Amino acid sequence: MSMRFHPRHHIAALLIPLFALSFSAPASAGQTLDAVKQRGMLRCGVSTGVAGFSAPDAKGQWQGLDVDVCRAVAAAVLRDPSKVTFTPLNAQQRFTSLQSGQIDILSRNTTWTLTRDASIGMHVAAVTYYDGQGFLVPKKLKITSAKQLRNAQVCVQAGTTTEKNLADYARAHGIPMKPVVFDTFEGAFKAFFSGRCQAYTTDASGLASVRNKEASNPDDYVILPELISKEPLGPMVKRGDDDWLAIVKWSVFALIEAEELGITQSNIDAQRKSTDPAIQRFVGTGEDMGKLLGLDKDWAYRIVKSVGNYGEVFDRNVGAKSPLKLQRGLNRLWNQGGIVYAPPIR
Known part of the structure; x- marks a missing residue:
């Protein structure tokens, strides 16, 4: 018995493998995390010297809000905020250094724009400072x-x-x-x-x-x-590695969430005794959130223990406790008159 050809049958046969491919993992997923762990060092691109954001101090140690973001990621991934090498980059060098894989993260007072997000092979992980x-x-x-x-x-x-x-x-x-x-x-x-x-x-x-x-x-x-x-500033990562994007993104969100939960560098150890489920998830005594990122359950605890919460990072580097004494303004938490907001860690 002969079979009659029908166009819809032919289209369906073509779509099945395409549908299956759309759910396959990207080829490079996890490669950056694996490389950072194997190297034992995070490579962070910073500015050539913007006080408060990324600049070496009198002893040659890098300091600033952008620097602390990299230290937070190192604390989450490598369990040590000091495991970072900082590469100073000018405006012309910064994107090619990330695109070529010379650095793992660009944390260099860089503005999130459509062009940068959609056409030069990078993702902005999160906003760390709303500027203008x-x-x-x-x-x-x-x-x-x-x-x-x-x-x-x-x-x-x-x-x-x-x-x-x-x-x-x-x-x-x-x-x-x-x-x-x-x-x-x-x-x-x-x-x-x-x-x-x-x-x-x-x-x-x-x-x-x-x-x-x-x-x-x-x-x-x-x-x-x-x-x-409008100048929303934040760290950038190379496209093609969703696992790494998620780690950098949630490292920033952890800084923000900690401030909202009232978790600080000085009280985080005491918070391990909390019965609040949100705090337990954060400090690693409750539901394990780290495994979803390919990290251990103490990843967020280490971030705050190493650099503090977002408010502490802000005040120390650019805010009231810094020489710049910038007002928080838009960079206040969303429930304190600003627009800084993190999705829940749950």
Whole structure:
């Protein structure tokens, strides 16, 4: 008996193997975690020196909010926050270093944008600092608004969203400005402090950082009130390894969740006696959450024991207990007037 061919039968036969393939594990899943464990060291790309975020101290030890993110990941994965090598990268180097596998994580005050998320082979794991671009000017110029910068020379770093935002702002508001472009972060702000430009532009946190660290008298300079962009900053990982993305993402979320639960670096050992199921899951005395990440049950405990919770990391590096003394602002927890929020660890 002959069988009549039907197009739908043919399509179904083609779709079955495709459907099966769509549920297969990605070829590179877990490769970064395995490599980090085998190496015994996390390779972290940082800035060439932004105080409060990533910069070496007087003893050459890297410090900052972005640095502590890497130490948190090392604590979770390698059980030791000191198992990190830091590679300083400028704006042009940072993405190629991650794409080529020279670093495992880029934690370098880098803005999350559609282009970076969708077209250059990287994922932003989470937001660690909500920022916005501003302007720094000498107080003696008596400028009180960015709208007074008509025809001003503005020092800016090349190859950054900062440069594009400046052009967009000038065009949108009909305020002609004269960008003076430099290849490096240091080159831009040093030129400004030497008098090369009337204004310097970067993220507001960066403005506070360089004013405090580089100006001979910080009080001689003022940050203008306008923020001209949204700059959600956070660590990035290479696409193609969902297991590694999950580890970096949930390491950041653990910092945030700890603050919300009231778990601190000093009280986390006492919290092991808690009967609160959420705290038990976090500190490793309850349901084992680590196995879902390929880690042990104490992964989140080690993060907070090593670097503290998000509030402690913020205050120590850029907030009230730091030289920068930046306000928490949007970086407060969601239930304290900010927008910092972590999914539940459960």
